[in-house]
Amino acid sequence: MLRFLTAGESHGPSLTAILEGMPAGLPLTASDLQSDMRRRQKGYGSGGRMEIEKDAVRITAGVMGGKTTGSPIALHIENRDWINWRGKEIAPMTIPRPGHADLVGAIKYGHRDLRLTLERASARETAARVAVGAVCRHLLSQFGIVIGSYVVAIGDLSADLPYPSGKESSVRQTYLDRFEAAEDNEVRCPDKRAVRPMQQAVADTMQAKDTIGGIFEVVALGVPPGLGSYVHWDRRLSARLLGAVGSIQAVKGVEIGPAFENTRLPGSQVHDEISAEPADQDAKASAAALTRRTNRCGGMEGGVSTGQPIVVRGAMKPIATTLVPLQSVDLATGRPATTHYERSDYCAVPRAAVVAEAMVAFVMADTLTEKLGGDSLVEMHARFEALRPGELDELQMDGVPWQFDYYDQE
Numbered sequence: 001m002l003r004f005l006t007a008g009e010s011h012g013p014s015l016t017a018i019l020e021g022m023p024a025g026l027p028l029t030a031s032d033l034q035s036d037m038r039r040r041q042k043g044y045g046s047g048g049r050m051e052i053e054k055d056a057v058r059i060t061a062g063v064m065g066g067k068t069t070g071s072p073i074a075l076h077i078e079n080r081d082w083i084n085w086r087g088k089e090i091a092p093m094t095i096p097r098p099g100h101a102d103l104v105g106a107i108k109y110g111h112r113d114l115r116l117t118l119e120r121a122s123a124r125e126t127a128a129r130v131a132v133g134a135v136c137r138h139l140l141s142q143f144g145i146v147i148g149s150y151v152v153a154i155g156d157l158s159a160d161l162p163y164p165s166g167k168e169s170s171v172r173q174t175y176l177d178r179f180e181a182a183e184d185n186e187v188r189c190p191d192k193r194a195v196r197p198m199q200q201a202v203a204d205t206m207q208a209k210d211t212i213g214g215i216f217e218v219v220a221l222g223v224p225p226g227l228g229s230y231v232h233w234d235r236r237l238s239a240r241l242l243g244a245v246g247s248i249q250a251v252k253g254v255e256i257g258p259a260f261e262n263t264r265l266p267g268s269q270v271h272d273e274i275s276a277e278p279a280d281q282d283a284k285a286s287a288a289a290l291t292r293r294t295n296r297c298g299g300m301e302g303g304v305s306t307g308q309p310i311v312v313r314g315a316m317k318p319i320a321t322t323l324v325p326l327q328s329v330d331l332a333t334g335r336p337a338t339t340h341y342e343r344s345d346y347c348a349v350p351r352a353a354v355v356a357e358a359m360v361a362f363v364m365a366d367t368l369t370e371k372l373g374g375d376s377l378v379e380m381h382a383r384f385e386a387l388r389p390g391e392l393d394e395l396q397m398d399g400v401p402w403q404f405d406y407y408d409q410e
């Protein structure tokens, strides 16, 4: 239902995004997008470019009179660094950096200078994604869906953030507290004891002229059950989230809930047992809500949302541009050469978490509009009210034997 494209080079005049499929009638102004744009620019380990940029979004299509019209939404972000590059004579770039798109870009597109790849492969593009994600977040907020993120590891330092279990309301509060705590420090880690060591690890990396990666977690709260589907590979919410977060520059691994940890446990300790809990003591069994005490499935079973928090983790490799030279080949001479340094970031994990929120917001908005249909917000609200809750009386089964057959066969 939703789709978006971005265009723009890292040091060109601007970035542009077009988002299509937003329902009409959503109140939206550029200032609704600014907080996410600012959040993406913060984070310890930046290489200096963020001192130059002041990412501000201009909405130039799809919103009239302060509301979306249902037409494609066009978003523009100026690159302030452009004036420093405009008309500049630049040295040829012919030594590909291992880990960057330089070499594969030259092979694929036949470029005679690696900068032509670098300019588009750069994570500067994520500013446009965050603008798109902020629009999606704004839509989701109309339905009570909240998305947040935080850093769980930098290098080999892991935060102490156990996977929450227990009552739905306390799990929700745990995540809300983590989102808030993450905004308070530059590594975006809610575990206070881990903040200083993580900052030190980034500082040591900068001192060593190197780069460092890490892991972030994105959580979506208030997601109704039934988004996505198990009937086709490309309709699975899990696959869509894995692909969307995995598409972020330098992200090389994504998991749903504690997926890799789950592989080390027997099934009996992994799966989230189901119980029917009466809303109160006097309530009939049929009024019971179907609940889980754990959420090791990360909010999805069979590629469909369960109604529990959606939990997605991303692994970001260390940025490929290191001050320490790496072995490569000069494509102009064919001789061995070491890489030249280009200004870059030392650690982008805290900022990648905000970008991942944007990608998760896009997928959640996409699957929500798919579920609710509706060309306008009014239609979506009406259908949202009618969504089937996970309650026993809504799921009454016949409980009678039946014959498994296909009736057009002999």
Ligand code: EPS
Pocket: 010, 047, 048, 049, 050, 053, 081, 121, 122, 123, 124, 125, 126, 127, 321, 342, 343, 344, 345
């Ligand atoms: C990037 C290199 C750096 C980063 C950039 C991504 O840019 P520059 O070469 O201009 O210093 O700062 O990220 C951003 C500009 C941004 O807005 O996040 C790269 O090579 O990927």
